[in-house]
Amino acid sequence: MQPTGALSRWNIGENHWTQCLSGPWLGFRREGEEARCEIANDVQGTDSITASKAGTHSERAMFFAYLLASKPHGTLYIGSTSDLMRRVWEHKAKAVPGFTAKYGVDRMVWFERYDTLEAAIQRERRIKSWKRAWKIELIEKDNPHWIDLYSSLST
Secondary structure, X not given: OOOOOOEEEEEEOOEXXXXXXXXOOOEEXXXXXXXXXXXXXXEOOEEEEEEEEXXXXXXXXXXXXXXXXXOOOOOEEEEXXXXXXXXHHHHXXXXXXXXXXXXXXXXEXXXXXXXXXXXXXXXXXXXXXXXXXXXXXXXXXXXXXXXOOHHHHOO
């Protein structure tokens, strides 16, 4: 089931973010800022999530590269997205048919944030070309117990 309600709060590093999950202001904003959440359709035909302060039009998009696993040391999947919560939820709910649904790959074990879509995609492609052992090393550097980090996004 997809998250419901007006707001979902989560942390990335030292930043606290609020995700607007309903209404016309779908997107993210940094906690403590006077901001409205909105979707901008300006990045290669996909939705980029931006927050703009009232009276200004400064955009701060967030993009992510992420790794999913079926279990510790199991099947791996690398992806990139502009909406990490939604995309991981889609993997968990098997909402989109494909590799992750077929092989039960839905445990988010690693992610990084980027300021541009190009940087996130570049990192995704670089990691895809890595040996499996390097990917496991990357995961275990920050997440040695292969804990599903999805729940930490919504707290």
